[in-house]
Amino acid sequence: MTPRPAREHPPRQASQRKVLSVLVGGQVLGGVGMGATLSLGSLLAAQLSGSPAWAGTAATMSTLGAAVAAIPLSRLALARGRRVSLSTGALIACLGAATAISSAALGIFPLLLLGLMLLGSGSAVNLQARFAATDLATTGTRARDLSVVVWSTTVGAVLGPNLFGPGEAVGAALGLPPMTGAFAFSVAGQLAAAAVYLTGLRPDPLLQSLRAGARTEAPEPPQTGRQILRRNNRARYAVAVVALSHATMVALMSMTPIHLREHGASLTIVGFTISLHIAGMYALSPVFGWFADRVGRLPVVLAGQATLLASLLIAGLYSDSQAGVTVSLILLGLGWSASVVAGSAMVAESVAGQDRPALQGISDLSMNAAGALGGALAGPVLTAAGYSGLGFLAMVLVAIVLAWTGLRARADRTATPAVR
Missing domain, CATH: 1.20.1250.20 (MFS general substrate transporter like domains)
Known part of the structure; x- marks a missing residue:
């Protein structure tokens, strides 16, 4: 040797x-x-x-x-x-x-x-x-x-x-x-x-x-981010998971302070609720990272989307309850964390090394653009349909990710994936 x-x-x-x-x-x-x-x-x-x-x-x-x-x-x-x-x-x-x-x-x-x-x-x-x-x-x-x-x-x-x-x-x-x-x-x-x-x-x-x-x-010559998204199904899916999960989170979270204030909540309650939401977003991310490495990326994405779905359902059904809104925001942060951690790992590993920075850049661009769009559209939806309507309508984004994840899992079963 x-x-x-x-x-x-x-x-x-x-x-x-x-x-x-x-x-x-x-x-x-x-x-x-x-x-x-x-x-x-x-x-x-x-x-x-x-x-x-x-x-x-x-x-x-x-x-x-x-x-x-x-x-x-x-x-x-x-x-x-x-x-x-x-x-x-x-x-x-x-x-x-x-x-x-x-x-x-x-x-x-x-x-x-x-x-x-x-x-x-x-x-x-x-x-x-x-x-x-x-x-x-x-x-x-x-x-x-x-x-x-x-x-x-x-x-x-x-x-x-x-x-x-x-x-x-x-x-x-x-x-x-x-x-x-x-x-x-x-x-x-x-x-x-x-x-x-x-x-x-x-x-x-x-x-x-x-x-x-x-x-x-x-x-091989490096590809641009757009070229990668056109040619690589796995990369396209990973970028979409991160972007749509972020849009879901921003849409509901950005309107929660307004909704709580309209229902008589004090600034202390509003701040406490947002603090718990932020804790849900970040505090347990190493746990989700560990699970993503142990059981695979797709199961953690599914768990994250299921948590987002539960959050939106609670927001839709219990919008008049401060406790219900708080629980919804905590779950919203946890679902975001699981989805973004697992999705980001998939972004990093779906292309060769020389193509990673380009894909990561367009993923971050998509994430920010989706969040900005989600926040911008959430205001009119809140005005027209209320907080409950916003929660139910945001389920469409989760449904897209869940359907795509099912297709992704089927594609992985028919191939020999390098990474789960």
């Missing part, structure tokens, strides 16, 4: 542990202030525009920014590696937070919209980081490794709402305009995250993976 060269890269397992530690650290740092800034963005939009009707543009511009950044960042990752791509996205988000502070100081509403759009790049980094966790992962640990990075988002989600007070204190000390202190936290957090990615992702996991693939596979 030929001994292994002494100067070769560390074993893949050791490299992967380091990559996961760096990604989790970057996610935690990048998430500091993000939750608070999105909420404060709505308040600033209403203040600078002079009308509360413009408050919703904060979330819209942030989502649009994440969608716009998805494909350029994926192309940058393929050309220069995850280290450059993730740090660039974090620096763009840092610039967005600084621009938002400037907009408040100058009283320029369009400048705020630009800042929020740039800040959306931080969300694009969050999404790409979960795929970066799969670059060196093995088939048996891919979903679990991905889910650990998804789980780390919990830290920022929990910290965010609690940074309003400290942010204002820091902002006042720095002489910043009111309601912009949390943006200063985002500036610092994104700068720190960029530094972590730049220094920690050495050697770069994607470039390592591509080099390993070049040694073991016949080199």
Whole structure:
């Protein structure tokens, strides 16, 4: 047996542990202030525009920014590696937070919209980081490794709402305009995250993976994301699972605060309900990742869709009950988590290494676009059919995924799949 060269890269397992530690650290740092800034963005939009009707543009511009950044960042990752791509996205988000502070100081509403759009790049980094966790992962640990990075988002989600007070204190000390202190936290957090990615992702996991693939596979020119979706049924299914599950979640979740307030719920109840929903989205993601590696991706997708279906059914039948709505939102988060973790693992493994960044970019673009569309359509549906009608109508999206999953399972049974 030929001994292994002494100067070769560390074993893949050791490299992967380091990559996961760096990604989790970057996610935690990048998430500091993000939750608070999105909420404060709505308040600033209403203040600078002079009308509360413009408050919703904060979330819209942030989502649009994440969608716009998805494909350029994926192309940058393929050309220069995850280290450059993730740090660039974090620096763009840092610039967005600084621009938002400037907009408040100058009283320029369009400048705020630009800042929020740039800040959306931080969300694009969050999404790409979960795929970066799969670059060196093995088939048996891919979903679990991905889910650990998804789980780390919990830290920022929990910290965010609690940074309003400290942010204002820091902002006042720095002489910043009111309601912009949390943006200063985002500036610092994104700068720190960029530094972590730049220094920690050495050697770069994607470039390592591509080099390993070049040694073991016949080199082929990389495809674009659209080419992959046209030619690869498994990739098309995986992207659809992630996008439709996200649209289902955003549609119901975005209208829940309005529905609860209309039925007399206090802001405390509304905040508590959304907090439980966010916990459902992220806290158990490693559990779903472990199951996806143990029993296969499709069973976990089915479990996630069944949980989403139960959530929507409860929302439809018990919309007048605060307890019912809370249970529905918890299940909504759990169903989203199971579906997105398993679906994202399928996205990562449905193509060869050189094609993964392109497919991952179009998956993130589709996810953000579907979420934005789901949130935009949910308002008119709520007005026309009520919260119950919204819950029942959203079942159509779940039905599409369930039907497609049945077809996918049948196709897998007639072939010899590389991955369950």
